[in-house]
Amino acid sequence: xxxxxxxxxxxxxxxxxxxxxxxxxxxxxxxxxxxxxxxxxxxxxxxxxxxxxxxxxxxxxxxxxxxxxxxxxxxxxxxxxxxxxxxxxxxxxxxxxxxxxxxxxxxxxxxxxxxxxxxxxxxxxxxxxxxxxxxxxxxxxxxxxxxxxxxxxxxxxxxxxxxxxxxxxxx
Amino acid sequence: xxxxxxxxxxxxxxxxxxxxxxxxxxxxxxxxxxxxxxxxxxxxxxxxxxxxxxxxxxxxxxxxxxxxxxxxxxxxxxxxxxxxxxxxxxxxxxxxxxxxxxxxxxxxxxxxxxxxxxxxxxxxxxxxxxxxxxxxxxxxxxxxxxxxxxxxxxxxxxxxxxxxxxxxxxxxxxxxxxxxxxxxxxxxxxxxxxxxxxxxxxxxxxxxxxxxxxxxxxxxxxxxxxxxxxxxxxxxxxxxxxxxxxxxxxxxxxxxxxxxxxxxxxxxxxxxxxxxxxxxxxxxxxxxxxxxxxxxxxxxxxxxxxxxxxxxxxxxxxxxxxxxxxxxxxxxxxxxxxxxxxxxxxxxxxxxxxxxxxxxxxxxxxxxxxxxxxxxxxxxxxxxxxxxxxxxxxxxxxxxxxxxxxxxxxx
Numbered sequence: 001x002x003x004x005x006x007x008x009x010x011x012x013x014x015x016x017x018x019x020x021x022x023x024x025x026x027x028x029x030x031x032x033x034x035x036x037x038x039x040x041x042x043x044x045x046x047x048x049x050x051x052x053x054x055x056x057x058x059x060x061x062x063x064x065x066x067x068x069x070x071x072x073x074x075x076x077x078x079x080x081x082x083x084x085x086x087x088x089x090x091x092x093x094x095x096x097x098x099x100x101x102x103x104x105x106x107x108x109x110x111x112x113x114x115x116x117x118x119x120x121x122x123x124x125x126x127x128x129x130x131x132x133x134x135x136x137x138x139x140x141x142x143x144x145x146x147x148x149x150x151x152x153x154x155x156x157x158x159x160x161x162x163x164x165x166x167x168x169x170x171x
Numbered sequence: 172x173x174x175x176x177x178x179x180x181x182x183x184x185x186x187x188x189x190x191x192x193x194x195x196x197x198x199x200x201x202x203x204x205x206x207x208x209x210x211x212x213x214x215x216x217x218x219x220x221x222x223x224x225x226x227x228x229x230x231x232x233x234x235x236x237x238x239x240x241x242x243x244x245x246x247x248x249x250x251x252x253x254x255x256x257x258x259x260x261x262x263x264x265x266x267x268x269x270x271x272x273x274x275x276x277x278x279x280x281x282x283x284x285x286x287x288x289x290x291x292x293x294x295x296x297x298x299x300x301x302x303x304x305x306x307x308x309x310x311x312x313x314x315x316x317x318x319x320x321x322x323x324x325x326x327x328x329x330x331x332x333x334x335x336x337x338x339x340x341x342x343x344x345x346x347x348x349x350x351x352x353x354x355x356x357x358x359x360x361x362x363x364x365x366x367x368x369x370x371x372x373x374x375x376x377x378x379x380x381x382x383x384x385x386x387x388x389x390x391x392x393x394x395x396x397x398x399x400x401x402x403x404x405x406x407x408x409x410x411x412x413x414x415x416x417x418x419x420x421x422x423x424x425x426x427x428x429x430x431x432x433x434x435x436x437x438x439x440x441x442x443x444x445x446x447x448x449x450x451x452x453x454x455x456x457x458x459x460x461x462x463x464x465x466x467x468x469x470x471x472x473x474x475x476x477x478x479x480x481x482x483x484x485x486x487x488x489x490x491x492x493x494x495x496x497x498x499x500x501x502x503x504x505x506x507x508x509x510x511x512x513x514x515x516x517x518x519x520x521x522x523x524x525x526x527x528x529x530x531x532x533x534x535x536x537x538x539x540x541x542x543x544x545x546x547x548x549x550x551x552x553x554x555x556x557x558x559x560x561x562x563x564x565x566x567x568x569x570x571x572x573x574x575x576x577x578x579x580x581x582x
Contacts (some may be wrong), residue, residue: 032314058218059240063185063226070184075229097225097259100237101266127227 006039056093057119061152064126068156077103077128084108085120092116099123104130106171110140118146123164136168173580176269176293178212178284180276182236184228185215189493190300192468193382193568194275200569201576202232208265210267211236214279217342218242225261237263239280247307258282264291271576274353276300278309282349289352294579296572297353298380299363301490304346305370307333310487316413318487318529324370332475347371357572359491360512366488380439380572383470383565384496386506387475391501392517394476402433403543405506406478408494409439410447416484416508421456422532423539429458431543435478439465471570475501479547485510486529496562499523504547516561522554534555 013022016038023034067073083102085095087109095116099105105124110117110133117139124131133139143164147157179194181187186195186357201207211234215226221243228236239259241249248448248511260280264287272288272295288295303309307323313319313332321328326340333339350356350372357380358364368374405424409415422433434456450461466474475481481498483505492513495505499516508530517523524542526534550558 032316044216053219053242056218056220056222056242059215059224059226059242063215063228063238063240066184067228070566072184072228072231075227075235078227091547093220093224097223100225100227170199 008161012038043052053097055116057116059093060096060119060123061150064160065094065153065156068119068153068159073126073159076125077130079103082106083129087111087114087117090116090120095120096123099127099129102127102157103131105132107131107133107139107168108171109137110139110142112141114142118142119150121125121168122146122160122163125163131166132171133168134171136170139163139168172206172208174268174272174491175207175209175576176212176264176267176272176288177209178272178274178277178280180214180278180280182211182213183230185213186237186467188270188276189382190276191493192493193300193565196383196385196468196565197273197569197572198234199232200232200479201573204573206573209234210269212263212280212284213238214256214277215240216242216245216279221255223253223255224467225263239263241279245279248338248342250281250509252283252345253309254283256281257287260287264288264293269293271295271580273298273572273576276303278303278448282345284350285349287393294582295353296355296357296575296579297350298357298359298572299367299490300359301313302363302366304350304372305343305367307339307342310414310489312487314485314578322366322369354582355575357575360487360515362515363490363511371551378575380568380575381561381563382491382493383563383568384493384500385471386564388472391472394472394500397442398476400433400479402431403480403547404433404435404478405480405482405539406435406437406474406498407482408437411451413486416482416530416535419484419530419532419535420482423536424459425455426536427459427539428541432459432539433461434459436460436462438462459559471497472501475503478503480504480506480542483507483510483513483533484512484526484530491515496558499558500520500562502550504542505544506535516558518551518554520558521548522550522558 028107078101080101080103081099082104084106119140121131121143147160147164152158177198179191181191183195198209202209215238217240220241221241224240226240227239230236239256243254262284272293274295274297277284285295301309302311311319326343329339330336341429355376355378356372357378359382361379364377364379368377391473407420409417411417438446453460475498481494481503483495485508488511490512495513496516498505499522505517507523508526509528513523519525524538526538
């Protein structure tokens with residue numbers, strides 16, 4: 001009964017109801033676990049919903065956080081040759097994966113309001129990759145802006161601030 | 172120099188859980204021999220995008236660590252095997268071409284890793300840490316969070332517990348196939364080996380290889396004396412879920428006097444940039460509770476110096492029980508449920524207080540009051556000798572793993 005009281009202490013949202021209904025139909029064995037988890041969330045207080053991961057860079061942010069806390073932030077360049085990334089229509093997760101093996105990177109089609117040049121160029125800097133871009137100043141400005149707005153602990157932000165000043169050569 | 176690939180669900184810089192500590196400590200010692208070039212592979216789960224993202228960190232020892240991250244909703248099926256992750260693994264193995272692999276917990280990476288290694292002709296030593304290979308719930312806890320108690324697992328019993336019955340049966344068949352691929356399968360206790368081999372794991376390649384434990388440093392006892400307290404301090408390392416007995420603790424602790432007892436909670440979730448306790452409403456327990464951040468292997472002595480009793484109240488039959496061994500080595504009394512391997516090195520009423528079965532709040536309350544009112548028993552010479560004999564070092568474990576890897580290469 002106490003679990004029911006806890007669950008009813010905050011009414012479910014429409015999203016919660018749809019989620020549970022889908023679980024009832026597709027995986028009924030999980031229902032007790034789902035109810036216990038919801039009760040635990042209510043006992044401990046709801047967290048704010050994280051902002052949506054539109055560009056697929058949250059994984060990178062999580063890794064930066066852990067690496068900064070453990071003081072193993074940078075890594076050397078990879079064994080492959082130069083990687084060329086066209087920013088128009090870039091798939092950020094694929095680009096992140098490719099950066100891990102590159103020995104240098106070229107960013108083409110950079111504009112100052114591109115939402116992913118900041119994290120991609122920072123990751124390239126973290127991996128010690130020499131960088132070139134069609135608009136180096138725009139890329140550096142985007143990096144600086146991203147560093148100040150990303151939701152990340154201060155220890156990681158301090159590391160990213162240093163990387164944001166890494167040189168980018170012009171194409 | 173041979174190239175060794177080490178795979179585990181987590182690895183530094185994101186360390187979490189007993190299995191990860193073991194994987195890290197053994198790997199570091201293997202690296203120090205100078206005989207192995209080592210690369211690490213782990214899994215990650217951040218963000219909402221489901222496609223795998225590869226990320227690389229360079230560890231302090233100069234080892235490359237690759238993480239395959241997948242986001243979005245997790246299901247037991249995708250944790251067990253994910254075709255997209257399999258493709259990333261194959262691509263990475265084609266680049267790295269390791270000579271041999273040491274595989275630990277691979278939730279999230281999936282069983283496809285062992286198949287990919289076998290197809291590449293890479294011999295593998297699999298080190299088990301839990302029951303993931305024979306139980307979708309990993310720890311043999313049923314849908315109500317209770318230990319299911321099966322010795323010979325019956326899929327009909329599991330049907331009400333697993334994600335879907337069809338997936339559960341398919342998972343069982345697949346796990347039995349893949350368990351035949353490693354050259355050797357190690358288990359952290361006799362208890363764990365028996366459970367696995369009763370349930371189809373091949374017995375011709377099983378070996379009990381007890382995990383090492385970080386032994387106390389030379390200043391450990393001086394630290395304990397310096398941190399002595401007027402209150403009896405009970406340490407708990409776990410979250411508010413059912414696994415480690417939190418529900419029992421919440422009910423039983425209220426009967427004590429906060430002037431005489433303290434509950435020290437380790438927030439190990441801080442290792443993953445989270446928190447178990449930050450917003451928890453402790454209610455009547457708040458006068459007892461002190462929350463401390465997750466400790467590391469470097470700060471182990473300091474943590475145990477700050478408690479008098481370790482609460483090890485697992486509600487399942489554990490395969491090993493790292494913290495129970497760490498505590499016993501440092502002279503910390505262990506108050507445990509009868510949870511399998513973690514009590515193998517302990518003597519009830521001496522180095523430990525062992526509750527009957529998997530414990531109840533009433534039994535815990537009685538045990539807590541007895542310890543607070545009567546004080547802690549002084550461990551006997553026999554209890555100390557048993558701990559010293561049965562709790563191994565990481566050096567010993569790494570030497571055994573080294574031998575198994577060399578044997579796998581020689582086959």
